Amino acid sequence: MALPSVMMVLLFALFLVRVDVSMSHVVKGSVSCLDCSHHHLPGVRVAVKCGQEKRMEYALTDEEGSFEAKLPLSASSTPLNCFAMLLGGPQKLCSYKKTLVSKIVKAQDSDSYTISTPFTVFSKCPSETSKSISDKPGIKSSKIFDLPVPPEWGLAPTSYYFPFFPIIGIP
Structure with a gap:
């Protein structure tokens, strides 16, 4: 008799854990190359930092150049004070300083978040x-x-x- 009630409690706890993961704040974005033949860059690392939080979240872009990362928020933080930063990739990338960091904003069509300015890079740097x-x-x-x-x-x-x-001689 105690076994079914224990199983019910475990299933309920498992349900709560899944609900907690699905309710977390997620930021989605992409990295594109402006001078490449293929505009998507896989394997580029992106860091996400929020306000006064001590930890960062990291994400890698997939084959289409898209990334998805969980926002490192505590109970007292809001997603409005979060930034995403382009860290680098498997090959040398060049970019302007203003496109290396982007503020995280609420996405218009869903409950997720996105970056305010797109991450754009070049495969070749200006010549030295x-x-x-x-x-x-x-x-x-x-x-x-x-x-x-x-x-x-x-x-x-x-x-x-x-x-x-x-x-x-000039006064």
């Missing part, structure tokens, strides 16, 4: 050999003006004493 400032027309590189000092005197270059050339 781009034109420097001195190569642009109208801008010259600054040169140090050094007065010739005989090496026998053992003095440091005059640019250490006068970082600019003083103009004498």
Whole structure:
């Protein structure tokens, strides 16, 4: 007689655990590549952080570039103070700073949450050999003006004493 009541309590407890998991806040989003032949990036890591919470949740994108992560909320936190951050992937990715972090907002069509700005990345970074400032027309590189000092005197270059050339005779 006690066995059916114990089984009923265990089934009820199992039901409560499943309800708790399904009622948790979930953020959904995606990562897309702007200069790739395939715009979806699998295996990119995304971190989710909420307000004053000490822990973070991490998620990996699937084959379509989508991710889904549980919001790390305690009883006192709200999902309105949460952010998602793009951490990186299996290959080198480049992005602008403003697209690396996104605020988490309530999704319009469901009870889940989504990112406010899409995560967009590039597969190739801008070249490091781009034109420097001195190569642009109208801008010259600054040169140090050094007065010739005989090496026998053992003095440091005059640019250490006068970082600019003083103009004498103007009141």
